[in-house]
Amino acid sequence: MQIAKVRGTVVSTQKDPSLRGTKLLLLQLLDEEGHTLPEYEVAADSVGAGVDEWVLISRSGHAACRVQGNEDRPLDAVVVAIIDTIYLEKRQIYNKREQYR
Amino acid sequence: MQIAKVRGTVVSTQKDPSLRGTKLLLLQLLDEEGHTLPEYEVAADSVGAGVDEWVLISRSGHAACRVQGNEDRPLDAVVVAIIDTIYLEKRQIYNKREQYR
Amino acid sequence: MQIAKVRGTVVSTQKDPSLRGTKLLLLQLLDEEGHTLPEYEVAADSVGAGVDEWVLISRSGHAACRVQGNEDRPLDAVVVAIIDTIYLEKRQIYNKREQYR
Amino acid sequence: MQIAKVRGTVVSTQKDPSLRGTKLLLLQLLDEEGHTLPEYEVAADSVGAGVDEWVLISRSGHAACRVQGNEDRPLDAVVVAIIDTIYLEKRQIYNKREQYR
Amino acid sequence: MQIAKVRGTVVSTQKDPSLRGTKLLLLQLLDEEGHTLPEYEVAADSVGAGVDEWVLISRSGHAACRVQGNEDRPLDAVVVAIIDTIYLEKRQIYNKREQYR
Structure with a gap:
């Protein structure tokens, strides 16, 4: 999995039925220290992530189908x-609570 | 998924039966701000996308088979x-209607 | 899928039974304008492609098994x-017949 | 598979049920001589790897499901x-015991 | 598939049961002319490849499971x-027999 930060959403009416x-989030990938990488991903969200939150994304069609409701x-x-x-190592790189204090 | 712009089509007679x-579109990948990336993809279309439209592409053999009619x-x-x-964030990067005004 | 040009073959006696x-072609990847990319691929051919022909390659184990005879x-x-x-757009980038005139 | 070194952990409460x-390790990829690569991966661990150990990671949704308990x-x-x-070749690049002497 | 050269082995006791x-080979990827690429791969071998031999590697979890004995x-x-x-084209880039003369 890769670490990514929620930056926005992608909306579509004309799509595969x-x-x-499905909520589609626009995510910026981060490196292991939390620095922004050039890569982005549009991923389906079923855990309720909001803008600025750091998440884990799994990039595999096989994996995506393991999430309940995504089977097809x-x-x-x-x-x-x-x-x-x-x-x-022993440093805390990220803490969600401190981020939102 | 990645954001891409429809640029053309690929036609073939001698192919896997x-x-x-299957309609095969030639797509240019875009970054999260809508700038052109060097990468392209040839993808099957079943949502009826036309030249210049922005689309989402899913790149996985497992995912491709989830679209009705693509199972095999x-x-x-x-x-x-x-x-x-x-x-x-709070900016609207792309709006299909404004694109075609 | 990616666009590629057939450049040669790879022959092997000692292999998975x-x-x-299976005919294994050595293919050079091309960009969307037909320029040579540094990347190559060795792919199984079941459509009868010959040297210098432009083909579409599908790179996914899941996809490869969808071709009749490749299931296992x-x-x-x-x-x-x-x-x-x-x-x-409206330009014809490649036409197989003109290539071989 | 790729060679990687365990550097830390990622903790999450709000996640796919x-x-x-699942223990999620933060891993730095290494090249074949053991030098640090820029790439990292967050992977599920079921072999009990600890910080600084060198491991093999398999990056494929299909492969991940082959590990007992990961099926879904x-x-x-x-x-x-x-x-x-x-x-x-004939050099020993890495020996776990010497690493921990 | 990619062309690669066998360079060594990776040994592990504590692993997925x-x-x-499974014999795990350390392989250096080669380009289509046989020049060394920076990328390596650790792959399971069931065809009996030895150091310095050139092989084809298939990199897909779905493909790996198609080899007898690897199903799980x-x-x-x-x-x-x-x-x-x-x-x-018409040049012979590599011949195993000449390599070992």
């Missing part, structure tokens, strides 16, 4: 977790 | 949605 | 179509 | 082995 | 063939 009701959706990326904390 | 009737096709990329709007 | 009878082969790339024409 | 109980988890990367030794 | 008995293994890369000859 299976995607009705043509997705290649999903948000699987909202991150609370990241520890790198 | 399962691909008969050897595809690794499909157009899954025509984009209406993209919001990045 | 399922690959007996450990392939990650297959030639799925010989390209007749490529249109980019 | 299937991920409860939306993972795209898993730690599959803790490395004892790496031999490159 | 399904990997017992969390692999994302496998050696599928030992290369005898590579032809690029």
Whole structure:
């Protein structure tokens, strides 16, 4: 999985019928220290992530179908977790609570 | 998924028999601000996208087979949605209607 | 899928038993204007492509198994179509007949 | 598979329900000589790897589901082995015991 | 598939139980002319490749499971063939016998 930050949303009316009701987030990938990477991803969200939150994304069609409700959706990326904390060696790189203090 | 812009089509007569009737679009990938990226993709379209429209592409063989009619096709990329709007933080980066005014 | 040009073949005697009878082509990837990219791929061919022809390759193990006869082969790339024409906006970038006149 | 070094952990409360109980490691990828690469991966661990250990990671949703207990988890990367030794030609590049002497 | 050269082995005791008995080779990727690329891969071998041999590797979890005995293994890369000859246009780029004369 990769670490990413929620930056926005993508809205579509004319789409594969299976995607009705799927929330699509626009995410910026971050490196392991939390610095912004040039890469982005549009992923389906089922964990309720909001703008600025750090999440884990899983990028695999096989993985995307493991999320309940996605079994028949043509997705290649999903948000699987909202991150609370990241520890790198003994340093705390990210803490969701401090971010929002 | 990645954001891409429809640029053209690829036509083939001699192909895997399962691909008969599949429309293959030539798509240029865009970054999250809508700037052109060097990467392109040829993807099967079943949502009826036309030249210059912005779409979402899903790049996974497993995902491609989730689109009705593609179950037995050897595809690794499909157009899954025509984009209406993209919001990045609070800015509207793209609006299909304004694009075509 | 990506556009590629057939450049040669790879021959092997000692291989996974399922690959007996599989023709393996050496392909150079092309960009959307037909310029040579540094990347290559070795892919199984079942459409009968020959040297210098432009083809579409699908790079996914899941997709490769969708080609009849490949169901049990450990392939990650297959030639799925010989390209007749490529249109980019309103220009014709490639026409197989003109190529061979 | 790629060689990676365990650097830390990622903790999440709000996540896909299937991920409860999954330990997520933050891993830095290494090249074949053991030098640090810029790439990282967050992968599920079921072999009990600890910080500074060198491991093999498998990056594929299909592969991740082959690990017992992961069958229904939306993972795209898993730690599959803790490395004892790496031999490159006739040189021993890495030996876990010497690392921890 | 990609062309690669066998450079060594990776040994592990503490690993996913399904990997017992799997030989893991360390491979350097080669370009289509046989020049060394910076990328490497650790792949399971079931064709009996030895150091310095040129092989084809298939990098897909779905493909890896198609090799007999690998059905339940969390692999994302496998050696599928030992290369005898590579032809690029009309030149012979590689011949296993000449390599070992």
